[in-house]
Amino acid sequence: MLIDQRKFLLRDDTRDLWAKWIGFKPRSTVVDVGCGLGYLGYTFWPFFGQESMYIGVDIRNGLLEAGQNLSKEWAIGGATEFILGDAYSLPLPDNAVDLAMCQIVLIHLQDPKLALSEMMRVVRPGGAVVCVEPDNLSNALMKVHWSLPDLSIEDELLNRKIQLIAARGRIKLGRGDNSFGNKVPIVMNELGLEEIDIRTNDRVRYLYPPYENEMQQNLLEMISKYHLDEKTYAALRERLKEEFQAGGGSPEDLEKYLSESDRLRPTLQEQIESRKYKTAGGGFVYITKGRKPS
Amino acid sequence: MLILDEDLRCDMPTKETIDWSTERYRQMLIDQRRRMWRDDTLDCVISWLGVRSAMTVVDVGAGLGYLGRAFGPAIGNSGNYIGVDVSAKLLDEARRASAQTSMGCNADFVCGNAGCIPIESDSSDIVMCQTLLMHLPEPEVALREMMRIAKPGGLLLCIEPDNLSVGISIGFQFVPRMSVDDQLGYMKLLLLSNKGRIKLGRGDHSVGAKVTLMMNDLGLKDVEARINDRVRLLLPPYDSAYQQDYFEMTKKRFFTDSDDESSRKTAKEEFIAGGGTGSDFDSIYEMLKSRVKLYREQLENRTFSSCSGYLLYIAKGRKPIGELD
Numbered sequence: 001m002l003i004d005q006r007k008f009l010l011r012d013d014t015r016d017l018w019a020k021w022i023g024f025k026p027r028s029t030v031v032d033v034g035c036g037l038g039y040l041g042y043t044f045w046p047f048f049g050q051e052s053m054y055i056g057v058d059i060r061n062g063l064l065e066a067g068q069n070l071s072k073e074w075a076i077g078g079a080t081e082f083i084l085g086d087a088y089s090l091p092l093p094d095n096a097v098d099l100a101m102c103q104i105v106l107i108h109l110q111d112p113k114l115a116l117s118e119m120m121r122v123v124r125p126g127g128a129v130v131c132v133e134p135d136n137l138s139n140a141l142m143k144v145h146w147s148l149p150d151l152s153i154e155d156e157l158l159n160r161k162i163q164l165i166a167a168r169g170r171i172k173l174g175r176g177d178n179s180f181g182n183k184v185p186i187v188m189n190e191l192g193l194e195e196i197d198i199r200t201n202d203r204v205r206y207l208y209p210p211y212e213n214e215m216q217q218n219l220l221e222m223i224s225k226y227h228l229d230e231k232t233y234a235a236l237r238e239r240l241k242e243e244f245q246a247g248g249g250s251p252e253d254l255e256k257y258l259s260e261s262d263r264l265r266p267t268l269q270e271q272i273e274s275r276k277y278k279t280a281g282g283g284f285v286y287i288t289k290g291r292k293p294s
Numbered sequence: 295m296l297i298l299d300e301d302l303r304c305d306m307p308t309k310e311t312i313d314w315s316t317e318r319y320r321q322m323l324i325d326q327r328r329r330m331w332r333d334d335t336l337d338c339v340i341s342w343l344g345v346r347s348a349m350t351v352v353d354v355g356a357g358l359g360y361l362g363r364a365f366g367p368a369i370g371n372s373g374n375y376i377g378v379d380v381s382a383k384l385l386d387e388a389r390r391a392s393a394q395t396s397m398g399c400n401a402d403f404v405c406g407n408a409g410c411i412p413i414e415s416d417s418s419d420i421v422m423c424q425t426l427l428m429h430l431p432e433p434e435v436a437l438r439e440m441m442r443i444a445k446p447g448g449l450l451l452c453i454e455p456d457n458l459s460v461g462i463s464i465g466f467q468f469v470p471r472m473s474v475d476d477q478l479g480y481m482k483l484l485l486l487s488n489k490g491r492i493k494l495g496r497g498d499h500s501v502g503a504k505v506t507l508m509m510n511d512l513g514l515k516d517v518e519a520r521i522n523d524r525v526r527l528l529l530p531p532y533d534s535a536y537q538q539d540y541f542e543m544t545k546k547r548f549f550t551d552s553d554d555e556s557s558r559k560t561a562k563e564e565f566i567a568g569g570g571t572g573s574d575f576d577s578i579y580e581m582l583k584s585r586v587k588l589y590r591e592q593l594e595n596r597t598f599s600s601c602s603g604y605l606l607y608i609a610k611g612r613k614p615i616g617e618l619d
Contacts, residue, residue: 011520017338135603138462141481143500146507153485153569160481164474182463182525182601189529189599197534198527199332200603204503204519208510281456281503282521284463284603 008215009285010043014202019047021199022130022289026050028098033057033087033119034105038067040132042074048099052078055097057085087115095124103132106184110174113187120191126294129193132201135284137167137179147271147278148264155260162249162257166240169247184288193290201287206280223279224272227265296350296376296417297404311496312429314357315383323384325543327360329536330606335523339608340368342520343451348372349419354408354440355379355426359388359401365422366398373399376413378406408436413443420444422451427505431495437508446615450514451608453522456502458484459605472585479578482570487561490568502607514611515619522606530596544598548589 010018024030024047032040035056045054054075056067064082071080085091087105100119106112119129140163151159171177185196205219225232237258244254271277312319331339345351347370353361356377366375375397379385385403392401406412408426421440427433440450461484472480492498509517532541551557558579565575592598 013338013342014520014523017334021334135463138459138603141462142456142459143503146504153482153489156485157478157482161474161478164477168474182603185527185529185601186599196527196529198525198601199335199523200521200525202335202520202523204506204521204607206503206506206517206519208507208517278507280506280519282519282605282607284459284605286525286603 008205008218009203010201011203015043018199018287019044021197022099022128024048025098026052029053029055029096030099030101031055031057031090031092031097031119031122033090033100033102033115034059035067035082036060036063038071038074038080038082040101040103041071041080045074045076045078049075049078054078054080055092056080056082057087057090057092058082059084059086088118090118090122092122094121096122098124098127099130100127101130101132104134106131106133106176107136107178107180108176110176112177112180113191116184116187117191120193120292123292125292127292128289129188129292130287130289131184132285132287133181133184135179135181135286137163139283142281142283144279144281145268145277146280147276148268158253158257158260161253162240162244165247165249166243167247169243169245169249172246173243175243181284181286184286185290188288188290192293194293196288196290198286198288200282201285202282203285204280204282206278208278208280209275211275219279220272220277223277227268227272233265296374296414297402298412298414311494313381314379315381320358320384323357323360325546329539330524331364331522332524336364339520340365343420343449343610345369345420350374350376350417351420351422352376352378352411352413352418352440352443354411354421354423354436356388356403357381357384359392359397359403361422361424362388362392362397362399362401366396366401369399371399375399375401376418377401377403378408378411378413379403380405380407409439411439411443415442416445416448418443418445418448420449420451422453424453425455427452427454427497428457428499428501429497431497433498433501433505434508434512437505437512441512441514441613444613446613448613450509450611450613452505452509452610453606453608454502454505455499456605456607457499458488459500459502460602463603476581476585479581483561483565483575483578483582486568486570487564488568490564490566490570493567494564496564502605505607505609506611509609509611512611513614515614517609517611519607519609522604522608524604524606526600526602526604528598528600530599532596541593544600545593548586548593552583552586 028048035058038056041054061084068082083091100123109115123129141160167178185198188196207216207219211217211220345365345368349369351365351369356379359377362375362377377388382405385405389403404412421444430436488499506517506519528537528541532538562575
């Protein structure tokens, strides 16, 4: 899943644009917090890798060895290290690296500000902190299923109510603020980082029959899994229930929402299976950078 | 010449309900376009589109010729930019400005409607528009016309927003956070007003993502889209040039524009046309006014922070070369 979801996350020309904007340099030390299999490492290695050191930190022990092995293929001309560590207390000394980055990590943390301050601690004065984080709450409020009939205003508002309350529940349960993406600059400012700047990932995903290119086929696969696979659907439903209840939502609203989504599901499945399904849209995935004062 | 004589022009105009030459809207054309793009994004988009020197580029709904200035240097002195707009007054101003400071290319301005563009068929390398389709009752009519004047193999470029996305993102960002009920009230206002606007023939302000689907429906090839990656950021002490400018715009928005009685009337009319009730509108409006009061205080003591995404879609599609393309 880590690999699939990231394959079409970023356009190639946008990657180049970001790399220049971030200001990667060869002969530097870069730490990637919550590195997973090293996505940020292999994406940006061509821009900084020469005689450089990439340190991937992750709390999931199982991914480290796989990440280290994979890096043999991409980390040419420099070195990598994948180490076990917690975003709240990075296993690195103060001022140790030129750049600290993370992607889709802060939205899952109970205390994202603490993780940001840790990234700031390990960066040398004048070095940069870079975060790629979405606003998944706003993303969940956008229209996606363009080939389905329009919802009534009541249903539209009910969907939104469910998402808003579930997001609050998620925070209460300590699962993180899924709309943290565009709060990153505000928190960076509070922490005293300078020259803060932000842009969005400009990727637009769409599906239009006959789904001609590789990106569309990849997206179709992901959407099929999401909507056709019973186990995935049931798990997502369960999680939503938990979070909505934790957020203080009413059982009647939840019941109404779930039965409506069950009612629409066969049409959606039929459209996906008969390849009539259409979708189009961008989303809010932000990249924020800030400089540690010299 | 590519531009058609008066008597060859068709008589099936699309209806636009806003007169962009009136002072208020003319100022909007200027304010909203300033710093709309980051310089590096514009360079990236220009190379993504394959804009080259000597191309002929038509800008439909050109207003003051903003896109000409953005793309002019890339098409150069052997390239032609033709700005088309319904307002002769705006075109006069654009023409005068282009005579004063070069746009980097040849520039022509011609009065005409998006539903019957006064330009020969199959004549242009790139046909583009920005925040035009969102104001039209039948955006497909304009798209079809744009397709007609493009050369076979030529490009259509549409830069159109999803303004509902702005509302969604902005709604969460100003501190302190709104209650769930207030957020839902605000969304109801956005959704019903947009519905009403469409019903009243004033266009669909959330047309952005839909443009890619319309382009496919019309048979354009290699349809692709991206987002303008500009994020509207305000962090005290607002020290970058962009933030200083945006801070002033935000002050204007919350101190002057939000008191405008005619906008309130229009919004109410659209809300009701979308299926809402007058009393519902009034209570949502009161709630928003109390938020505005809070923002005003924060703006005055320079503690106001906000960071909002905005989905401005940049969609492109290629006109097929013959039936077999």
